[in-house]
Amino acid sequence: DAGVIQSPRHEVTEMGQEVTLRCKPISGHNSLFWYRQTMMRGLELLIYFNNNVPIDDSGMPEDRFSAKMPNASFSTLKIQPSEPRDSAVYFCASTRTGVGSSSYNEQFFGPGTRLTVL
């Protein structure tokens, strides 16, 4: 199993530019999560999807952020326009959700995308 795949691994952009982060979850997983990690705020949940449907986007900081999951094997997190305070490491995680199995609910994390906005 290839694990959760994120691209790019590093992104450097200038303020005002559009940034798109990509995630491919583990095959068979039906829930996907986007997190942001900074020194100041730690690990924050931005949004999560279940069966490709956004369930909770209360963590999305503002309208500049948007996320989509057009199918079970792909998700994007877009920032438009980007700002220096968006600089962080963005993680994608996936899991197979359900009740009654010890393998459910364990989230598998991707390696992250380190975003720097100048």
Add this chain to the structure above:
Amino acid sequence: AQSVTQPDIHITVSEGASLELRCNYSYGATPYLFWYVQSPGQGLQLLLKYFSGDTLVQGIKGFEAEFKRSQSSFNLRKPSVHWSDAAEYFCAVTTTSGTYKYIFGTGTRLKVLA
């Protein structure tokens, strides 16, 4: 409100010494509990998890954790720390039903002295 507290931001131990990282949670429903480790520049890796049954769970890399419902705690332990254990450790909780959101603690950064 649901929360996870890791009271120790930084911990320093000598190589070979024992380790205990604390985690307390506040959760109304039956919890699933996890410990993750993050090495510098890496993603989070699952160390161990508790769903039900035996309250002492064994994980990878020689770690174990004990669930104590009466204390709302899920502390992580290792009898003898290795230099390669230096990393940041996160405790997390989720529910057994309904939303599948994780609530993460703020993390404990472990430093190991040679």
